Amino acid sequence: MLSKKAKYAINALVFLAKKKGEGPVQISHIAESEKIPQKFLEAILLDMKRAGILRSKKGKGGGYFLFKEPSEVNMAEVMRLFDGAIAFLPCVTYKYYERCEECKDEETCGIRDVFLNVRNATVELLKNATLEKIIERESSMKSLYNN
Amino acid sequence: MLSKKAKYAINALVFLAKKKGEGPVQISHIAESEKIPQKFLEAILLDMKRAGILRSKKGKGGGYFLFKEPSEVNMAEVMRLFDGAIAFLPCVTYKYYERCEECKDEETCGIRDVFLNVRNATVELLKNATLEKIIERESSMKSLYNN
DNA sequence: AAATCAATGCTTTCAAAAAAAGCTAAGTAT
DNA sequence: ATACTTAGCTTTTTTTGAAAGCATTGATTT
Numbered sequence: 601m602l603s604k605k606a607k608y609a610i611n612a613l614v615f616l617a618k619k620k621g622e623g624p625v626q627i628s629h630i631a632e633s634e635k636i637p638q639k640f641l642e643a644i645l646l647d648m649k650r651a652g653i654l655r656s657k658k659g660k661g662g663g664y665f666l667f668k669e670p671s672e673v674n675m676a677e678v679m680r681l682f683d684g685a686i687a688f689l690p691c692v693t694y695k696y697y698e699r700c701e702e703c704k705d706e707e708t709c710g711i712r713d714v715f716l717n718v719r720n721a722t723v724e725l726l727k728n729a730t731l732e733k734i735i736e737r738e739s740s741m742k743s744l745y746n747n
Numbered sequence: 748m749l750s751k752k753a754k755y756a757i758n759a760l761v762f763l764a765k766k767k768g769e770g771p772v773q774i775s776h777i778a779e780s781e782k783i784p785q786k787f788l789e790a791i792l793l794d795m796k797r798a799g800i801l802r803s804k805k806g807k808g809g810g811y812f813l814f815k816e817p818s819e820v821n822m823a824e825v826m827r828l829f830d831g832a833i834a835f836l837p838c839v840t841y842k843y844y845e846r847c848e849e850c851k852d853e854e855t856c857g858i859r860d861v862f863l864n865v866r867n868a869t870v871e872l873l874k875n876a877t878l879e880k881i882i883e884r885e886s887s888m889k890s891l892y893n894n
Numbered sequence: 895a896a897a898t899c900a901a902t903g904c905t906t907t908c909a910a911a912a913a914a915a916g917c918t919a920a921g922t923a924t
Numbered sequence: 925a926t927a928c929t930t931a932g933c934t935t936t937t938t939t940t941g942a943a944a945g946c947a948t949t950g951a952t953t954t
Contacts, residue, residue, distance in 0.1 A: 602835045604942065610858055611849060626900070635849040640943055646902070658901050659951030675861060679835075688749045688826075702758060702782040708892055710885035711757055714822060714876040721868045729861040738857035745855055751913070773929070787914060793931075806922030807928045895954105902949065912939070920931070 606682035608636045609644050613678065616654070617670045617731040624656070624663030644682075651681055670735065676726035686726065687719035753829035755783045756791050760825065763801070764817045764878040771803070771810030791829075798828055817882065823873035833873065834866035 602610075611634045619625055627645060631638040645664050648654045655667040666673075679686055680695070690698035691706060692715050703709055749757075758781045766772055774792060778785040792811050795801045802814040813820075826833055827842070837845035838853060839862050850856055 601832065601837070603940095607836070614858060624900095628900090633849075637943065639945080642901075643943095656901060657951080658899085658949080660899050660953065662900050662951070664901085685748060689754070690748070702780075705889075705892075708885055708888040710881035710883075710888070711761060713884055713888070714872070714881060718869055718872050721872060722865055725861070725865050725868060734857035734861060736857075737860055738855055741855040741857070741860070742852075745852075750911095771929095775929090784914065786916085789930075790914095803930060804922080805920080805928085805930050806924095808923065809921090809929050811930085898953080899951085900949105901951095902947105904947085905945085907944075908942085910939105910941080913937080915936075916934085918931100918933085921929085923928085924926090 602679065603683050604640075605644055606679055608634070608641060609648060609678055609682055610675065612636065612641065612645065613648070613653070613666070613673060613731055614734060616664065616666045617673075617735055620666050620670060624661065624665045626663040630664070647681065648678075653678075666731075670731035671733075673731045674727050675729040676723055679726065686723055687715060689715045692716040692719045749826065750830050752787075752791055753826055755781070755788060756795060756825055756829055757822065759783065759788065759792065760795070760800070760813070760820060760878055761881060763811065763813045764820075764882055767813050767817060771808065771812050773810040777811070794828065795825075800825075813878075817878035818880075820878045821874050822876040823870055826873065833870055834862060836862045839863040839866045 612630050615630055615634055616625060627642055628638060630636065630645075631641045636644075645654060645656070649656055649664070653666070653668050653673055654664050656662065656664045676686060685693040685696040687693045689700070689712065690696055691700050691703065691709075691712055699706065700709075700712075703712070706712060759777050762777055762781055763772060774789055775785060777783065777792075778788045783791075792801060792803070796803055796811070800813070800815050800820055801811050803809065803811045823833060832840040832843040834840045836847070836859065837843055838847050838850065838856075838859055846853065847856075847859075850859070853859060
């Protein structure tokens, strides 16, 4: 399961992506609209700012806004930022690699093989899921649903 | 990431599947061979016994053994037993379903759509990954590796 | 310059879950 | 009987998740 942090981050990102071009959005506004505890959201937004996804502006008329293009922010990136590795086992991750103690031979480990396939499929889908596509898909589903 | 519990469970299952037909195996034997803290393993095996995957025999010559067929034990089942839902979001699970508070319309939620696809792909792969196939694949990889 | 607004940084707290460890009981084969 | 092995229960320790609180810094407006 995603941590609350990651989930909130995604919600906030989609929200900000929809407001792209409208200038900074206050934390309190995002928190209210997406039902996220404000203080928690502050930390989350800050993390994403540090990661180069968002920027902020202080003072009157300040707030957060998307800095990267919506087509360049994908779910794999966001999940890794908040929850670490996406894979189910450390021996099939790239950045968080760790060998299994009990494993006699990683190359021929049947368990590893399964979870490597799962990881690859998952990462593929998540990398493809950009903010742009999510919003696009949402509006196309909405019009489908309303006709 | 899988919990240690789930990971240990899988290791123990593969171990027992390889010993299928050789009678009960002592907990201590599994623990040593797979490098699992024995007391922790006891609880894990007991859970799998309750789930009908294993059976046990007490007293001299006792131990645990696989009760289900190796072709009928898959990774999705084991993971659900120990770690609960496989999906990343509660709104795309079957048994652990929960609605997202902030979600205005689940049917057209772009985020949900992404994670539903991920879930479906993952479950498909995990259901297919039975103990039988894991062992089979392992030995075929080994012979490939040795030639 | 002062007042105001909003993000930033840092610390602490609270709760829950994960990961074990310890001890006693119960069942079974020989 | 007794030696062996799982079963059951309680407690402890560690880690992580999820916040809440408060003082600070920086930008803007008047």
